[in-house]
Amino acid sequence: MHRVLIVEDDPTLLRGVTDNFAAKGYGVDNAMDGESAIEKALRDRPDLIVLDVMLPKVNGYEVCRYLRQEGFSHPIIFLTAKGEESDILLGLGLGGDDYLAKPFSVRELLARAEAVLRRQNAVAANSGDSNAFGGFRLDPGARRLLDLEGEPLKLSPKEYELLHFFLQHRGEALSRERIMDEVWGYGSRVTLRSVDRFVTSLRKVIESHQGEFIETIREYGYRFRRDGGETGAKPA
Numbered sequence: 044m045h046r047v048l049i050v051e052d053d054p055t056l057l058r059g060v061t062d063n064f065a066a067k068g069y070g071v072d073n074a075m076d077g078e079s080a081i082e083k084a085l086r087d088r089p090d091l092i093v094l095d096v097m098l099p100k101v102n103g104y105e106v107c108r109y110l111r112q113e114g115f116s117h118p119i120i121f122l123t124a125k126g127e128e129s130d131i132l133l134g135l136g137l138g139g140d141d142y143l144a145k146p147f148s149v150r151e152l153l154a155r156a157e158a159v160l161r162r163q164n165a166v167a168a169n170s171g172d173s174n175a176f177g178g179f180r181l182d183p184g185a186r187r188l189l190d191l192e193g194e195p196l197k198l199s200p201k202e203y204e205l206l207h208f209f210l211q212h213r214g215e216a217l218s219r220e221r222i223m224d225e226v227w228g229y230g231s232r233v234t235l236r237s238v239d240r241f242v243t244s245l246r247k248v249i250e251s252h253q254g255e256f257i258e259t260i261r262e263y264g265y266r267f268r269r270d271g272g273e274t275g276a277k278p279a
Contacts, residue, residue: 045160046071047089047091048073048083048093049071050075050077050079050093051095051122052099054075060152061073063149064156076098077098077099077100078100080092080094081106084110084115090117090160091117091118091120091159091160092119092120096124096134107121107138107139111138117163118141118159118163120141120143120155120156120159121142123142123145131233132237135241138199139200140162140200140201141228155228162228174210177249179196179249186203188203188206196248201241205222205245206249208222208225209256209267210267213267213268213269216260216264217264217266217267218264219238219265220235222264223238226238242257255268
C-alpha cells in the first residue's frame with residue numbers, strides 16, 4: 044500500500060482528493076499549510092506528495108525546494124491554479140515530478156499518481172545496476188550522478204530521470220514527443236520546448252562541449268552517443 048501526503052488549504056478539495064485516494068487503497072495523510080507539510084514529509088517519508096502551490100506559511104515551491112535539499116526523493120505532484128509554462132518549469136526545476144492545473148479531474152490526478160509511482164518503482168528495480176559514461180557513473184538505486192571520485196553532482200529529479208532515460212536508450216534517435224511522454228508522462232502539460240530547456244540544463248552538468256554526449260537531431264529530437272566516452276577518462 045502506497046502512502047500519500049496531500050497538502051491543500053481548501054477543505055472541500057482536500058476532503059475530496061483524500062477520499063478518492065483512500066478509495067483506491069492508498070494510506071492517506073494530509074496537511075493544510077507548508078510548515079505542517081514539511082514536518083510530516085520528513086517524519087513519515089510518504090511514497091508520494093500531492094502539493095498545492097498556494098499555501099499558508101510556506102508556499103508549495105519552497106516546500107518542494109526544502110524537501111529536496113533534505114534528501115526527500117519520492118515523487119511530488121504540484122497542484123495549482125497557475126497554468127503558465129514558466130510556473131510549470133519552476134515547479135519541475137525545483138524537483139517536482141508532475142504538474143496538474145486547477146480545476147482538474149480527480150481521475151486524471153489518480154492516473155498521474157500511478158504513473159509517477161510506476162516510474163519510481165522501475166528505478167528502484169534497477170538499483171543493482173550502474174551506468175558509466177565519460178567520467179561519470181549514474182547510480183539508479185541512490186538516484187545520483189557521481190564523478191570518478193564518487194562525488195555526487197547536482198541534478199534536479201527531472202534532470203536525473205532525463206539522463207536515466209537517455210542511458211537506457213543509448214544510440215537511439217529519440218523524438219521530443221517520446222522523451223516528453225516517457226520522462227514527464229502521457230498528457231503532461233510540459234511542451235516540446237520545455238524538453239529542449241531540460242536537455243540544455245543537463246548538458247551544462249555533464250558536457251564540456253555541446254554534443255559530447257547528447258547529439259541534437261535537427262527537427263526531430265536527440266540521441267545519446269552509444270560510445271559515450273566510456274573509456275573512463277574524466278572530462279576536462
